[in-house]
Amino acid sequence: MLDKVKEIHQDIDQFVVSNKEQLEQFRLRFISRKGVVTELFEGLKTVAQEDRRAVGQELNALKNKAQERFQAFSEALEHQGNDAQGPAQDLTLPTFPNLTGTQHPLSLVRQRIIQIFERIGFDVSDGPEIESDWYNFGALNFPDNHPARDMQDTFFIEKKGEGSDTDMLLRTHTSNVQIRLMEHKKPPIRSIMPGRVYRNETISARAHCMFHQVEGLYIDRNVGFKDLKDTLYHFAKEMFGKDTKVRYRPSFFPFTEPSAEIDISCQICKGVGCNICKHSGWVEIAGSGMVDPQVLANCGIDPEEYTGFAFGMGIERITQLKYVVNDLRLYTENDVRFLRQFEGL
Known part of the structure; x- marks a missing residue:
């Protein structure tokens, strides 16, 4: 079980996210309900009673790491998208006129x-x-x-x-x-x-x-x-x-x-x-x-x-x-x- 946890740690570290499609792949593999982390939690009941506490702590650390990486990837993509839109708007420019209607x-x-x-x-x-x-x-x-x-x-x-x-x-x-x-x-x-x-x-x-x-x-x-x-x-x-x-x-x-x-x-x-x-x-x-x-x-x-x-x-x-x-x-x-x-x- 611990060997499997270390392997997933390495997979998380090596996973590259550069677009929304890859971000979704990361989510499905590591933090979704059918992801590998969830499968490890379901297998915790097969671990010996005396080792269950230590393994559980490792699984929680793995889960937190996956969620933190997902959040970091999301923020990076959002920031990248804002930069792609061009320079920030000049808020000192006059606004568009208020196009109100007229009576018939x-x-x-x-x-x-x-x-x-x-x-x-x-x-x-x-x-x-x-x-x-x-x-x-x-x-x-x-x-x-x-x-x-x-x-x-x-x-x-x-x-x-x-x-x-x-x-x-x-x-x-x-x-x-x-x-x-x-x-x-x-x-x-x-x-x-x-x-x-x-x-x-x-x-x-x-x-x-x-x-x-x-x-x-x-x-x-x-x-x-x-x-x-x-x-x-x-x-x-x-x-x-x-x-x-x-x-x-x-x-x-x-x-x-x-x-x-x-x-x-x-x-x-x-x-x-x-x-x-x-x-x-x-x-x-x-x-x-x-x-x-x-x-x-x-x-x-x-x-x-x-x-x-x-x-x-x-x-x-x-x-x-x-x-x-x-x-x-x-x-x-x-x-x-x-x-x-x-x-x-």
Whole structure:
């Protein structure tokens, strides 16, 4: 047994380690559970009782030597690796700039819209994106066979029957939040409703199946069309600048009467004419009107006592005009080259 111990001592002394593979070979041969040192410890039980103490001490010394050599080899290889990486880094050099992200242009415009309306007394309301037919259509004067339903290419989730008020769908506008607000809050109501909406449209440079709207609602006594005009006139000037021109065109919406669409002078061509404004010099930004008395009645508000106005606009369209974005698909493609243009805004 002692002769075998001396032999292993010599093997340890003569073992050369110059890379990680040889280091692993050393470990497996001398200090692993199946190595020669472990085998000697297992053979200790065959040694005579009177010699077992002395042999055990020799084995412990051998084990400690193997572990110390392994540690020395490991440190030498680590030091060698650090030297191979080149000279130490100069800690006095300036660091790389902190590459922080930037807000999405739609988020920037959404926040600006909220800021403008909050300054004139509007709060912010939210509601579900998965909605029933009643809140998305029925309460807003959309009968089952009303042609206005054809304007909304709807994603139905669960259709229980033709014209069923319990049909579930992805909301086509944020007007559902207006209905829920009027049901649960007594006038005066002054709120805007930003959020995502969905329509079954072919994705192109001018249209998308998912986009963002912000709608507004003001219900109180003696609210007139002049209040609506003044509110949207103030918004257009604050969002696009004091030189922006605004015009109102008669229109139709089933939930407002009278109704009007709001145009502003094209911010891209400054009214000269381009493909964005279809060479007219004007761009539509919103639809609006006085809330139909029947809609008020559907929500439990007395139309004889209260009147109100509502409006709605696409955040993508506002962003397009403010930042001259000519393709709606850029908003959702996450192209870093596009998003980096909005750093610092």
